[in-house]
Amino acid sequence: MIQLTELGKRAASAKYMVQRLTTEEKNVALAKVAQALVAHADTLIEANALDIKAGEEKGMHSGLLDRLRLNKERIEGMAEGLMQVTELPDPIGEVLESFVRPNGLLVEKRRVPMGVIGIIYESRPNVTADAFGLCFKSGNAVILKGGSDAINSNKAITEVIRQALKEAGVTEDAIQLIEATDRSVTQEFMRMKEYVDVLIPRGGAGLIRSVVENSTIPVIETGTGNCHIYVDASADLEKAVSIIFNAKTQRIGVCNACESLVVHEAVKGALLPRLAEKLKEKQVEIRGDEATREVIDCIPVTEEDYGTEYLDYIVSVKTVQSVEEAIAHINRYNTKHSEAIITEDTASAEKFLNEVDAACVYVNASTRFTDGFEFGFGAEIGISTQKLHARGPMGLRELTSYKYTIKGDGQVRG
Amino acid sequence: MIQLTELGKRAASAKYMVQRLTTEEKNVALAKVAQALVAHADTLIEANALDIKAGEEKGMHSGLLDRLRLNKERIEGMAEGLMQVTELPDPIGEVLESFVRPNGLLVEKRRVPMGVIGIIYESRPNVTADAFGLCFKSGNAVILKGGSDAINSNKAITEVIRQALKEAGVTEDAIQLIEATDRSVTQEFMRMKEYVDVLIPRGGAGLIRSVVENSTIPVIETGTGNCHIYVDASADLEKAVSIIFNAKTQRIGVCNACESLVVHEAVKGALLPRLAEKLKEKQVEIRGDEATREVIDCIPVTEEDYGTEYLDYIVSVKTVQSVEEAIAHINRYNTKHSEAIITEDTASAEKFLNEVDAACVYVNASTRFTDGFEFGFGAEIGISTQKLHARGPMGLRELTSYKYTIKGDGQVRG
Numbered sequence: 001m002i003q004l005t006e007l008g009k010r011a012a013s014a015k016y017m018v019q020r021l022t023t024e025e026k027n028v029a030l031a032k033v034a035q036a037l038v039a040h041a042d043t044l045i046e047a048n049a050l051d052i053k054a055g056e057e058k059g060m061h062s063g064l065l066d067r068l069r070l071n072k073e074r075i076e077g078m079a080e081g082l083m084q085v086t087e088l089p090d091p092i093g094e095v096l097e098s099f100v101r102p103n104g105l106l107v108e109k110r111r112v113p114m115g116v117i118g119i120i121y122e123s124r125p126n127v128t129a130d131a132f133g134l135c136f137k138s139g140n141a142v143i144l145k146g147g148s149d150a151i152n153s154n155k156a157i158t159e160v161i162r163q164a165l166k167e168a169g170v171t172e173d174a175i176q177l178i179e180a181t182d183r184s185v186t187q188e189f190m191r192m193k194e195y196v197d198v199l200i201p202r203g204g205a206g207l208i209r210s211v212v213e214n215s216t217i218p219v220i221e222t223g224t225g226n227c228h229i230y231v232d233a234s235a236d237l238e239k240a241v242s243i244i245f246n247a248k249t250q251r252i253g254v255c256n257a258c259e260s261l262v263v264h265e266a267v268k269g270a271l272l273p274r275l276a277e278k279l280k281e282k283q284v285e286i287r288g289d290e291a292t293r294e295v296i297d298c299i300p301v302t303e304e305d306y307g308t309e310y311l312d313y314i315v316s317v318k319t320v321q322s323v324e325e326a327i328a329h330i331n332r333y334n335t336k337h338s339e340a341i342i343t344e345d346t347a348s349a350e351k352f353l354n355e356v357d358a359a360c361v362y363v364n365a366s367t368r369f370t371d372g373f374e375f376g377f378g379a380e381i382g383i384s385t386q387k388l389h390a391r392g393p394m395g396l397r398e399l400t401s402y403k404y405t406i407k408g409d410g411q412v413r414g
Numbered sequence: 415m416i417q418l419t420e421l422g423k424r425a426a427s428a429k430y431m432v433q434r435l436t437t438e439e440k441n442v443a444l445a446k447v448a449q450a451l452v453a454h455a456d457t458l459i460e461a462n463a464l465d466i467k468a469g470e471e472k473g474m475h476s477g478l479l480d481r482l483r484l485n486k487e488r489i490e491g492m493a494e495g496l497m498q499v500t501e502l503p504d505p506i507g508e509v510l511e512s513f514v515r516p517n518g519l520l521v522e523k524r525r526v527p528m529g530v531i532g533i534i535y536e537s538r539p540n541v542t543a544d545a546f547g548l549c550f551k552s553g554n555a556v557i558l559k560g561g562s563d564a565i566n567s568n569k570a571i572t573e574v575i576r577q578a579l580k581e582a583g584v585t586e587d588a589i590q591l592i593e594a595t596d597r598s599v600t601q602e603f604m605r606m607k608e609y610v611d612v613l614i615p616r617g618g619a620g621l622i623r624s625v626v627e628n629s630t631i632p633v634i635e636t637g638t639g640n641c642h643i644y645v646d647a648s649a650d651l652e653k654a655v656s657i658i659f660n661a662k663t664q665r666i667g668v669c670n671a672c673e674s675l676v677v678h679e680a681v682k683g684a685l686l687p688r689l690a691e692k693l694k695e696k697q698v699e700i701r702g703d704e705a706t707r708e709v710i711d712c713i714p715v716t717e718e719d720y721g722t723e724y725l726d727y728i729v730s731v732k733t734v735q736s737v738e739e740a741i742a743h744i745n746r747y748n749t750k751h752s753e754a755i756i757t758e759d760t761a762s763a764e765k766f767l768n769e770v771d772a773a774c775v776y777v778n779a780s781t782r783f784t785d786g787f788e789f790g791f792g793a794e795i796g797i798s799t800q801k802l803h804a805r806g807p808m809g810l811r812e813l814t815s816y817k818y819t820i821k822g823d824g825q826v827r828g
Contacts, residue, residue: 016745016769101790105779114801115771193626197801212607212630218802219632239824246826331430353819355430357529365519365822374827375818376515387528387611387815388632389803401801404789405767408779410653412660413788 004188007143007176008195011116014141014173019113021170023090026137029168030086034079036164037129037157041075047156048125055149063253067124068150078129078157081379085133088378091397092139106407111400113139115197118189119381120145120211122203125153131202132161132175134381138399141174143196145189147203148181155179190215197401202382205309220389222382225255225337226309227367230326230352232343233266239364240267240342241275244315247340247366249282253311255383256338256370260306260316262326265291268319272296284313291319306333323348327355334358336385338367359385359392418602421557421590422609425530428555428587433527435584437504440551443582444500448493450578451543451571455489461570462539469563477667481538482564492543492571495793499547502792505811506553520821525814527553529611532603533795534559534625536617539567545616546575546589548795552813555588557610559603561617562595569593604629611815616796619723634803636796639669639751640723641781644740644766646757647680653778654681654756655689658729661754661780663696667725669797670752670784674720674730676740679705682733686710698727705733720747737762741769748772750799752781773799773806 021029037044048070055065097109117140121127128144135142146154154177162172178189190199193216200220201211208221229247231240247258263271268291276286276296286298287305298317305316306329320326323341330339340362341352349363360370370393372380377395384390390398435443451458462484469479511523531554535541542558549556560568568591576586592603604613607630614634615625622635643661645654661672677685682705690700690710700712701719712731719730720743734740737755744753754776755766763777774784784807786794791809798804804812 020769099790101788105783107789216626218800220802236824242824243826250827349821354434358817360818360820362820363822365820365825366827368827369519369820369825370818374515375521376513386632388634391816392818402805403772404774404784404806406774406776406779406783407763408777410650410656411779411783412656413664413780413782 004178004185004192005195007178008192010173011141011143011176012195014171015113015115017171018136018141018174019092019115019139021139025170026090026139027086029165029170030082030133030136032168033129033132033161033164034082036160037075037079037082040160041072044075044153044156044160045070045072048153050152051125051150060149064123064149068153070125070153074126078126081130082133085137085379088137088396090137091400096402103411104409105411108405109402110405111397112403114399114401116141116143116195117399118143118145118192118196118199118217120186120189120199120201120203120207121147122207123147123149125150125157127202128154128157128177129161130379131381134379134396134399136174138396140399143176143178143189145178145186151179151181187214190217193217200382220382220384220394221386222384222394223255224309224335224385225257225383226259226307226333226335227256227338227340228260228262228330228334229258229340229342229367230262230323230330231264231267231271232323232326232341232345232348233264234345234348235264235267235271235342236344236364237267237271237274240271241278243340243342243364243366244275245278247368248279248284248315249313250366250368252313254368255309256367257311258315258340258367259308259310260318260333262318262320262329263292264323264326265319265321268292269295272317279315282313284315286315286317288317289319292317309335323351327352331355331357336387337383338362338370340365340367359383418592418599418606419609421592422606424587425555425557425590426609428585429527429529431585432550432555432588433506433529433553435553439584440504440553441500443579443584444496444547444550446582447543447546447575447578448496450574451489451493451496454574455486458489458567458570458574459484459486462567464566465539465564474563478537478563482567484539484567488540492540495544496547499551499793502551502810504551505814510816517825518823519825522819523816524819525811526817528813528815530555530557530609531813532557532559532606532610532613532631534600534603534613534615534617534621535561536621537561537563539564539571541616542568542571542591543575544793545795548793548810549813550588552810554813557590557592557603559592559600565593565595601628604631607631614796634796634798634808635800636798636808637669638723638749638799639671639797640673640721640747640749641670641752641754642674642676642744642748643672643754643756643781644676644737644744645678645681645685646737646740646755646759646762647678648759648762649678649681649685649756650758650778651681651685651688654685655692657754657756657778657780658689659692661782662693662698662729663727664780664782666727668782669723670781671725672729672754672781673722673724674732674747676743677706677731677733678737678740679733679735682706683709686731693729696727698729700729700731702731703733706731723749737765741766745769745771750801751797752776752784754779754781773797
């Protein structure tokens with residue numbers, strides 16, 4: 001097995017080759033990789049069978065086994081994803097700003113790749129191809145550290161991609177996989193600041209916390225979403241019920257699902273019984289405060305509930321006297337991901353948009369729209385919940401940095 | 415003394431007030447603070463005298479004592495700096511992008527403050543006022559942790575600023591100073607992720623490293639500069655000598671000073687003796703490789719020299735056979751700050767601009783221009799040497815983040 005520092009050195013060397021590739025060269029290579037994945041579907045499914053067997057033997061939950069499984073259709077999906085990336089505009093080389101200083105220096109701010117991107121992720125093996133595609137198109141080399149549950153699948157996918165890159169005349173070290181699965185290697189990886197320019201964890205709250213605590217590489221935090229929907233006094237209750245039902249139940253295990261409701265006292269009587277009735281369709285458990293329990297039968301909410309991302313058919317309800325109180329509650333308990341207000345009042349809407357501290361703030365729409373595809377970015381590597389660098393859905397542009405180039409004719413500083 | 419978590423809570427609460435201030439309100443408050451600093455000059459000088467006395471008693475180096483000293487002129491300089499900030503455009507509220515999705519959702523990307531900025535800095539007390547001014551104008555609350563050597567000065571400056579803010583009707587917690595000077599407090603501060611959105615260390619390499627190693631708050635690394643100047647085969651040697659002399663000697667203790675030369679074999683004979691002669695004017699010590707020593711008398715260079723930011727009248731010289739070799743050498747040893755090529759050849763220049771990995775890359779100009787004022791930003795909080803978020807000189811815009819606001823009319827995800 002290759003040592004981590006060797007992997008780092010190879011990536012640091014590969015990044016200079018990847019950043020010099022033209023858009024055309026990158027697209028041709030991506031198409032070759034897509035073809036190769038489909039052509040080697042049997043090999044990939046065989047490798048995946050080892051992971052599935054190991055998962056079954058250790059009694060893995062059926063939902064997780066399903067996420068882990070590769071079949072022909074999913075492999076074609078991975079290939080299709082890469083082909084979609086070929087159609088996205090290349091962010092590299094764009095001149096973001098350009099100005100001439102009084103001393104004649106021409107300063108240009110140019111978009112450039114990050115260099116080497118590290119990604120630590122959990123069990124879905126399709127992330128291996130998806131993450132490679134986005135990092136590569138944005139001119140970066142990538143080092144991947146997948147979950148041990150998917151190690152055979154990830155190794156097989158990476159091998160196919162590397163072989164296809166080689167055939168396309170591109171350095172195969174544009175993608176490298178860390179094959180060791182012990183935790184100490186992950187710890188070491190997080191401290192490879194010399195070789196890795198940014199680290200993106202993708203997975204549950206525990207993984208993200210561990211990376212933030214231990215990494216010396218700059219991190220982009222992604223994907224924990226304790227998202228709220230606030231129903232204002234002036235809300236259209238029809239919209240409220242339909243948006244809450246969508247945001248809570250359309251897909252429960254995702255970071256942009258609604259986990260908590262905040263309801264203005266003035267509408268609780270009209271809204272909550274109707275909403276409870278609707279949520280019964282999906283057996284959603286409601287946990288409400290005292291004022292909620294005056295109008296519907298439900299489980300008492302605890303302080304802990306307000307801070308919990310359930311990822312389940314459960315929702316908490318807090319009642320408030322004003323939009324100010326709603327904003328304060330949300331800013332206290334949210335994870336800075338996606339928050340919505342349902343209101344027909346422009347002043348409340350503007351106040352909420354301005355004062356709620358989150359990547360995406362909605363008026364009269366479902367929080368489920370926080371997504372690279374829904375935003376029109378064509379793809380996403382994750383949803384950033386931090387304020388440094390990128391916030392919200394991250395597409396190709398968010399995987400880039402910039403540099404200043406300055407052209408002179410002998411200028412010195414006085 | 416106030417507990418750190420209490421400071422954090424106050425800042426987290428103050429940030430919502432600061433971000434709501436209008437440009438006019440911020441400018442009025444800044445002007446009041448500037449007046450107050452000048453009006454209380456005697457108090458500040460008195461407090462500063464305690465720091466100077468303590469510094470002298472512990473045998474502080476005269477250069478450091480000078481950096482620490484406050485006098486009427488320097489206090490007026492601080493006030494003038496704040497007045498300059500009032501004239502800079504307010505970055506907050508700018509709509510960076512706006513688009514309507516096919517489903518009718520109106521998405522706007524708006525520039526917003528970071529929230530709470532933490533700054534850890536070493537002994538110059540004027541940073542206290544400078545950092546406050548930039549953070550405040552960009553809508554942020556700031557928590558400052560200055561060096562223990564300047565604690566009395568920093569406390570006095572902060573007190574004057576807080577009093578002036580209060581009189582301007584602005585929350586005084588827009589600026590808070592950590593008064594404890596023991597290291598354990600700094601360690602605790604770096605982990606106050608719940609309250610602080612970004613941490614900016616300003617100081618020597620040791621401070622920066624400690625923050626990167628220990629912080630769980632996202633960090634912007636600033637200010638270490640092992641800057642190179644490469645003299646190409648086609649260089650105008652007149653320009654080369656003048657630019658190198660400027661970048662090396664105009665001010666030695668700064669991060670954008672030149673520390674290392676890379677010289678093409680083809681010009682070493684014509685350049686180096688002439689350059690050595692010029693550098694003698696300032697008693698610059700040259701440390702050269704073997705090929706260098708064939709044409710001038712100098713100290714042999716070591717591997718360690720290539721990686722050293724001298725901040726002194728010393729320069730290392732490495733000879734190369736090609737622009738490619740120069741780029742590889744620079745990318746290996748630089749700190750991603752500022753790098754320059756001296757050349758009359760457009761192809762070499764473009765290659766260098768594209769392939770050198772640094773925040774600022776120059777053609778035929780001194781690296782000393784990497785500076786917020788020289789770039790026309792009006793001010794700077796520091797020079798970022800990382801690729802995440804901001805790179806190079808950071809002005810007001812670089813102290814901001816963005817959020818997406820999405821306006822709908824009942825849209826749900828299908």
